[in-house]
Amino acid sequence: MRNICVIGGSRYFGKHLVTLERDAGNHVTVINRGSTEPLPGTTTLVADRDDERQLRAALGTRTFDVVVDQICYTPRQAELARRVFAGRTGRYVMTSTMEVYDPATFATPPPGPAAAPLTEGHLDLAALPAARDTDGGADPATAYAEGKRRAEAVLLSDPEFDTVSVRTAHVLGGGGEDFTGRLAHYTERIAAGRPVDVHPDPRPTSFVHHREIARFLRWAAAGTFTGPVNAASHGALDVTGLSELIGAEAGVRPRYRTVAEGAASPFSFDRSYAMDNGRAARLGFDFSRVEDWLPGAAAESLAHLA
Template sequence: MRNICVIGGSRYFGKHLVELEREAGNKVTVINRGSTPRLPGTTRLVADRDDERQLREALGARTFDVVFDQVAYTPEQAATARRVFEGRTGRYVMTSTMEVYDPATFAALPTGPEGPLLAEDRLDLAALPPAREPSRAGDAPDPATAYAEGKRRAEAVLLTDPAFDTVTVRTAHVLGGGSADFTGRLAHYVERIAAGRPVDIHADPRPTSFVHHEEIARFLHWTGSGTFTGPVNAASHGALTVTELCDLIAAGTGRRPRYRTVPGGGAASPFSFDRSYAMDNGRAARLGFGFGRVEDWLPGAAAEARADALVRTG
């Protein structure tokens, strides 16, 4: 039996991860702010991870074999975790995002025509420029840029001179789960296509990467048991453009998707991108993990979302 800590993990695929750890016979401690019920079979510690003193007090003298960090969004949070968990764990797994590769949020990754899938070494964390301080109140980055930049810098804190064996899992867009999917992005497409409403897309949409919510939980669980370190991409095989995504969703509705092209710079539906940054999952494969194919699990996930929509609408 191993001693596992999960920071966050109270919803969506984090709950699946906790379930997998429990099913493996491990002792699981979940750290959150106490706003959700305690997960069955776990020990819950209530603490604000941004408050280092409170986090240390909640942990007491506890140590862990593996820490899964589901909610590290900023370099400050990563630095706090690095200090607090140094000497408490031998392995630290941070859930990051494919958005770290988005050229629209990082000038060092130029936007260009569709190219090869991006491997982990495409992003040089050691070459990140100094963080830019807003010069005035209205100069703050947009939420998407702030999210991607926060994840890049959080990775850099944990992977530069690491205090423990560290893995940063760059997760593709997570789909599936019906009502459990709090993002509602798959439901957006399922409901629009079923109702015959148009989907807003770019004139030349580029492919992106996806992963099933249960698959990413299995990958995180598997990663916790490994010995490798560094960044690793987590994505199902088969990058899709938004129209390819809609075609797979529509296959179960008997309707053809309708599209509306947005003007240059306009806001499109989720997963419509005018730049390509789909991920190469080759490192995970070489390490021994076999991802499935999007085309195999997406129809089932779409059916689950349609069933959930029927329940909600009566």
């Protein structure tokens, strides 16, 4: 039995991760603010992860085989976590995002072939600006991506423990698991015969099912590798490919309307930053294909509309 700590982990795919670990016979400790009911068979510590004194008090003398951090968004949070968990764990898995690659969120986009699937090495964390935290005046998408980039840089540079940053693709699930509401955006519009707003030349992006990313995080927590790793189902899709798969499930041919950049639907991008999942595959994770699970997720979303 392993001793697992999950920071966050009370909702969405974090809850799936906690359930997988618990059902495998591991002891799971969840750290959150106490706003949700704890899962049976787990231990909940109530603390604000931004309050170092409160977090240390809640942890007491506890140590863990691995910590999975679901809610690390800024370098300040990463620095605090590195201080608090130094000596408490030998492995730390941070849930990051594919948004770290988005060229639209860089002041100067990184060099490289923008149209190619992006490997982990495409982002040079050491080349990030040295500022301690993100610019509060930045737009939300840029602040989110830059916060994740710099949080990764803090944890991966001169680490106190073996560290992995999992760069997740866009997570999708149907029905009650559609935590962003983005899949519902498509199923509602397509089922009603309303047009999907797209860029003139939409570019592909990467996706992963909500249960697959939970399995991936559990696999990463049990591994021995370190560094950044991309997590995405096989098969990048642009907005029309996504819509066609949903339309086939709905029995409706999607309609499209070309719009200006700011008005496009979610997952319609005018730049490519689909991810290469080759590192994780070589390390032994068996990804699904997006075409295999997206119809089922769309069916769940369509049923949720009824």
